[in-house]
Amino acid sequence: xxxxxxxxxxxxxxxxxxxxxxxxxxxxxxxxxxxxxxxxxxxxxxxxxxxxxxxxxxxxxxxxxxxxxxxxxxxxxxxxxxxxxxxxxxxxxxxxxxxxxxxxxxxxxxxxxxxxxxxxxxxxxxxxxxxxxxxxxxxxxxxxxxx
Numbered sequence: 001x002x003x004x005x006x007x008x009x010x011x012x013x014x015x016x017x018x019x020x021x022x023x024x025x026x027x028x029x030x031x032x033x034x035x036x037x038x039x040x041x042x043x044x045x046x047x048x049x050x051x052x053x054x055x056x057x058x059x060x061x062x063x064x065x066x067x068x069x070x071x072x073x074x075x076x077x078x079x080x081x082x083x084x085x086x087x088x089x090x091x092x093x094x095x096x097x098x099x100x101x102x103x104x105x106x107x108x109x110x111x112x113x114x115x116x117x118x119x120x121x122x123x124x125x126x127x128x129x130x131x132x133x134x135x136x137x138x139x140x141x142x143x144x145x146x147x
Contacts, residue, residue: 009056011048025103026117026134027079032108039068045103045117046078050085053096057089079124086125098131104145110136
């Protein structure tokens with residue numbers, strides 16, 4: 001690990017919610033009449049997490065490493081992208097130690113899916129599940145996101 005410095009990254013992602021796409025969050029396919037539109041599986045939770053990890057290691061962002069115009073990433077599971085990201089930052093001498101994430105969504109309710117999301121992230125990063133937090137909240141119907 002690079003010195004004894006603590007590095008913190010922040011990630012954010014948003015995709016359009018549309019009919020005809022799967023809703024995948026934290027590597028969990030969630031039954032819903034709409035899903036997230038994107039080049040990969042459009043898993044906004046994992047995309048934000050990837051950006052946070054890359055940012056903490058000063059390695060750019062998800063688009064730099066996994067561009068949406070590269071066919072090898074078409075419909076790819078974001079768990080695979082997270083695993084590749086982890087290997088990349090480890091080669092730089094860094095280690096992911098703890099994660100705290102937030103999903104903002106009016107619907108569907110996500111509480112029942114959070115344990116599996118945490119388990120997927122834990123397994124992918126080889127990080128103890130007690131070091132991974134996933135929260136879900138809404139915008140209470142306010143703002144464009146809340147509508």
